[in-house]
Amino acid sequence: MKILFSKALFPNILGITIVLILSGWLMVQAEGNWVFTIAIILFEFLVISIIFMQFYNKYTRPLKKASKTVNEMIRGNYSARFYNGNSEEMEQLSKNINKLARNMNEITIQEQMHAEQLTSIIDNMKNGLVLIDEKGYVHLVNRGFLEMFHGNEKQYRGHLYYDVFQNEAMHDVVQKTFLYEQPVKQQFKNKRGLTKNYMEVIAAPIFNEHNMIKGAVLVIYDITELKRLEKMRKDFVANVSHELRTPITSIRGFAETLKEAQHDEKAAEEFIEIIYKESHRLQLLIEDLLELSRLEREGFQLEKEDFNVKQMIDAVLPSLEQKAEKKELNLATSISSDISIHADVEKLKQVIINLVDNAINYTPSGGDVNLKVSEDEHRVHFSVEDTGIGMEQKVIQRIFERFYRVDKDRSRNTGGTGLGLAIVKHIVEVHQGEIVVDSEVSKGTAIHVYIPKD
Structure with missing residues (x-):
């Protein structure tokens, strides 16, 4: 019963009630005058029609427009708006719908910005990135991956990884990731024409909220420069060891000879001269190594x-x-x-x-x-x-x-x-x-x- 006394319905119900009471009283007064009775009925119809038209224009038509605006929003058009001030209720409804549309538009813009930022980061990564689902289909390859292994995105996306990855090490890493459900790391060689690059791939499983594996993400690094530096380091250590060993061996050998045996003065002088030359060579080597170290040290400043x-x-x-x-x-x-x-x-x-x-x-x-x-x-x-x-x-x-x-x-x-x-x-x-x-x-x-x- 409360709804009958609401702001929207009560004035209309009151108006209809008054018309009915008034027309009933007039019909009693008519005492069988059919012309007057028909006139009263037409008057009732006209008044009630006016009331319903007013109700339609005030509530029903705005609701249709509101429904149309909501449908536009469902289709993703968050720029759609609804304006109506015919009644306090419709005005509040229009404000709420427009506020919802603005909020949804802001959320969509933010999502688009985040998606663009994420895409930009992924595509501008120097390292390769691959996303594989639980069935083994490739969902994503970034620009870094394409530069490392050539080809275009269409050759990889939507295909099974073992059909498009030519390197067996990549197959092995993906299989171990799904099998053991833990990160796997492996190094391999990648030939590009006449050049040969060293790669390191790290694969990590992706789990859903129920801790079920849903796929794997692969990150591929080009470690060719690291391998080169590692080789330089090993060669440097080997060369330093050799260069130090040679004079030290000579010094020790001649010193032991001088210590353990009898020599004439001339031979002893020759041995001492050799020991001096080798020790001087050793000193020069150490000084040059220290000088190189100083020059290569970060923050080295020239005294100009x-x-x-x-x-x-x-x-x-x-x-x-x-x-x-x-x-x-x-x-x-x-x-x-x-x-x-x-x-x-x-x-x-x-x-x-x-x-x-x-x-x-x-x-x-x-x-x-x-x-x-x-x-x-x-x-x-x-x-x-x-x-x-x-x-x-x-x-x-x-x-x-x-x-x-x-x-x-x-x-x-x-x-x-x-x-x-x-x-x-x-x-x-x-x-x-x-x-x-x-x-x-x-x-x-x-x-x-x-x-x-x-």
Whole structure:
């Protein structure tokens, strides 16, 4: 009964009741006058029709519009709106529907943004990403995966993993993930044309709320650079061990010989001289290793200052001239006296000493070694040229590697550590400079170093 007295129905019911009572009273007064009775009935019909039309316009028609707006929202059109102020109830309904539409629109926009962000992150990952469902079908491959293994997305999505993954290691990882229901990691080689890359794949199972496996996600890393660095580390350790073992073995051997047996004075002096040379070589090796370590240390800072290049070279030239003279080489220099530079003077001294010393070591007696310095507007050009044994083109790229020697016997006989050019390269790089090598077998080598003036 409460509904009859609601704001929406009570005025209409009251109006109809009044019309019926009034028309009933008039019909009693008519006393059989059919014309008057018909007129009263028509009047009742007209009044009741007006009441119902008003009710229709005020409630029924707005409800139809509200229903249409809700249907638009169900179809995903959250920009649809409903406005009606015919009654307090319809006005409140329109506000609620429009508020719901705005909230749904905001949620949809946020979801789209999150989806776009997630897609952008997945596609811009350098690593490969694959999503596989519990039946083995591929649902997602990102751009990183396609770059690693080639092909396009259509070749993978919607296909069984063992039909589209060519590498057996990938099959094995997926199978173990589903079998053991725990993360699995494995490394494998991936051939791309003539190149061979090392990959690491980590697969992890995906579970639903009932702890049932629903699929697996695979992340593939290109670890080629890590493998290269690991090989360099192993080679470096092996080379250091070998380079340290050789002088230590000589020192120990001759020391034991001196200790255990009787020798004439001349033989003892020879042994002591060998021990001295090997210990000096060991000292040079350790100093070069420490210098390389300092240059490669993160945060290494050059101690730059303004200085005259000729004065810097004159300070190191006497010892180099003495070594060249002992080997019967002609060491010539061509340096302008007014060239200045803002750089680390001690480090550039090392560059000059190592380059000229290297040229002397690899140039036969009677040959020439030339040190030239020139400048342009922005850089100072240091050039060391020799008429030595030269190198093949394929060797040039390796001479800056640690412990690499073009002629191993010659380098060891001259006391070289195999680290001189590696140190030169690092010093030039920390100065933001450039180093260029020209060489021809049996004709000689020219090494050009360009250092910015400031």
